[in-house]
Amino acid sequence: MSDETEPAAQAAPGRGGGLTRRALLVGVGAAGGAGAMFAAMGALGLAPESQEKDFTPPQPSDFSLSGKAAAKVVVLGASIAGLTCAYELGKAGYDCTVLEASGRVGGRTITLRTGDRLDELGGEPQTAAFEEGTYFNAGAGRIAPWMVTMDYCRELGVPIETFVNNNASAYVYNENMTAPVRARTARADLYGYVAELLAKASNAGALNRRLTADDRERLAEFLRRFGDLGSDLTYRGSERRGFETYPGVDRGVPLGATPSLRDVLAAGTGRAVTMDFGYDQAMPMFQPVGGMDTIAGALADAVGRDRIRTGTPVTGIRNLPDGVEVTHRGGTVRADYCIATLPPHLLARLPHNLGTPVTAALRTPVPVSAGKIGLEYGRRWWEIDDRIYGGVTETDLDITHIWYPSHGYHSRGGLLVGYYNVGPNADLYGALSHSDRRKRALTQGKKIHGEKYRSELRSSVSIAWRRTPYIEGGWVGWPSHEGAFALLQRPAGRVYFAGDWLTQLIAWQAGAMESARRTVTELHRRVLSATS
């Protein structure tokens, strides 16, 4: 047996990393010929877009050819990464034990329902007192359709529904405004003026050196459509802005006067209007029906609840000549291999014999603060009064966003996310008691939604991820993807690492799952090729 890692795992996570890895996988036979051919075609632009990352789960039959047997693996953390590792290894008969410090599975996919308790380091515990059926996704909240999370939902039978990440009827509110504006209004005005400016610049000859007459005609056609311009290429407002009273039997009553170009630019609505342009934010997005923790729950069921020991904080990790030894508050577990999925800054604190470079590497990523508050109301005033069904109001207030629920439409009550902030704003709220967080969040939200935002509140729960036991951060940021990041992709002896923090999808469940798949692939390959 060797502690050496396969070359594939050493590939730096650069642009060519995926391909290098694939090519190597072909070499070691871990991916089929057809899949490799497809990947090569894709690289040459010959195949349709593929989200595949060529993962083949370990199978019992893998051992029949090798003459080896599945190993015993201790997984640290019933996180998404930890559960995915145990689930995938379990498919081939690996004997996995998952040690989880907290009382629940799922790591940062905490979903709170009535009666659930939320502890806080140095703070008072909270207990959710929601109506039956209300839930609060305090952590992970949305899934992009290309993410592997969707595949796990399908495979595990977790029903999903659309998550509204961008809503034209939601508001944009910045401190410099006298009143919130609808996202559709902000968009229509920004696009209208941008189209007008460019169309007129083109008409005045400013683009003649770059564009042919044909190009300019096509551009003008697009801009008229994009900005809803008049035939003179002027923007004078548009039905796209929405209405004071929407059309019915009669024409609609327009909103007030369209603001000037200067006022539109000064309002600063650009961040809100472009909020879903990113590849990880584009509409539509998705969520499991009934709460994000449904995925972790389904994984835990598939792993086998008897393999998962909650309330079992790990106190030490030791590589042995022929295995690993993990100590925890209740005893010791010995296994052939270990997969550690705790947040790196917590792993760094554990006694271990993995060497000082590993400790230094684990200390390299910087924890990021993030916070959320769930505000429960007995009446869905955002639907009834504001016609907002799901989506996000963007603000430059310290609450940053308000999320409206994308489920339970038209039911009696519901729960908003009253802030979802990161960095300094999250620190600001995190330093407060829960009741002061609520007070501050209500004062801010009231600027957008008026007095009912305070007066109709039923209950609330807030989370400060830096103060959440056994997690202590929303996620981490890396100063670079070389050095420490690359080192921890490799096992330290018989101890592997996995988690969103070891991927390009930090803070996404998909990152945890992708990392788990990589780790499982490499551990399994090692077991199949082990000489002892």
Added chain:
Amino acid sequence: MSDETEPAAQAAPGRGGGLTRRALLVGVGAAGGAGAMFAAMGALGLAPESQEKDFTPPQPSDFSLSGKAAAKVVVLGASIAGLTCAYELGKAGYDCTVLEASGRVGGRTITLRTGDRLDELGGEPQTAAFEEGTYFNAGAGRIAPWMVTMDYCRELGVPIETFVNNNASAYVYNENMTAPVRARTARADLYGYVAELLAKASNAGALNRRLTADDRERLAEFLRRFGDLGSDLTYRGSERRGFETYPGVDRGVPLGATPSLRDVLAAGTGRAVTMDFGYDQAMPMFQPVGGMDTIAGALADAVGRDRIRTGTPVTGIRNLPDGVEVTHRGGTVRADYCIATLPPHLLARLPHNLGTPVTAALRTPVPVSAGKIGLEYGRRWWEIDDRIYGGVTETDLDITHIWYPSHGYHSRGGLLVGYYNVGPNADLYGALSHSDRRKRALTQGKKIHGEKYRSELRSSVSIAWRRTPYIEGGWVGWPSHEGAFALLQRPAGRVYFAGDWLTQLIAWQAGAMESARRTVTELHRRVLSATS
């Protein structure tokens, strides 16, 4: 009793129409003081945006003050307009009878499930042979959140879910392309180049006469964000385009080279990229769970199924001195009033004594062709292979759109809308037999989705609205909103008209409902004020 119409009903549907009507409603006491005050505030820009159109349903107590009694009303057509009229009048105890020519309720909100038969004028009937649980919304398919349709869903307890009207992962395909592109890619490239062109024109001084230095700085900040430009204001592609392989442990594998500005303009993706900019198309939109006809079904249940006679085509309408007489294939119905909700071009053919101006007015709007095909597959390849969950692929082919289902995600099979076209394209398909429509639709869709689009088909049903009995059109278009349109807002004696065709929301269920509310309000006011 008088055949005169109230002034409110005579108001032309111009911009001031809504206010005039409201002011009049205040005068006759049909709307409360607070509501009228709110409307006046809104007109002055003092109140938040309101979708209210000040409808107060008739109530039994309305009669206790007037000394009058509810009347008998015969409603022609169990359309959305007809059912809404009977439902709202029923709240005050009106004795309504609904005569429906076809075998089903709901008019153009046809939802087909397995075993349902679809007749066609001059064509072979089709019978849906879907899997259990599959449905095809052959007519109305989506609801905007500001529409009154949402209020009826809430009031009637019809559960709703998000309808994905725009999906960044869906494709754009025009005949001039060698391969389809993802909507997100088309958007990123168009926005990137538009931003670059305007930012550089601004930098070169082309906007100096219009914008101050501060304005230009704000504009540049927006454009960098909008186009994801480099620091030199150049667009060189963006992660927003999507990936060949999305990021995971490793960075994503980018799509092929970003096309040139000229190629992006020539591709003609502008219509697709702006498809949800309209106030009636903006995301998110909604649909009833289980099929659009759930709304019509709930209305029919609320009206009372015993009041609705299906299979009862009307053959004549006569105003009498003290009532109306409607003849139908099975006999005659006499009532105090009639509300006719058939399509105007079918109403125009009925024998009646409403006068030649009414006939001429009914002949004025022009029926519009529209067609859809439902293509059922045993495997959701669009989700599994293409990562498309709901939404629309836009094309310049004669199929115009492909709609992917916004429900039943991850279930075994599902149904696409293989075309939804109007006008000449709808005529082209409508003139074919069903099997030829299917063949043509598959040939077109195959250009986007490849051979599986044909080979994996399970079953199909198509509708040609111009050939649908008792409807004969997708909707109608008016040459103007004066003259005939205004005339038919008024009753012809005791015969009222209602339907989406009498509103600014043609082809929307909301139009039918708004028209019904207007008609109910006016009929009820007349009953309350009648002298005989």
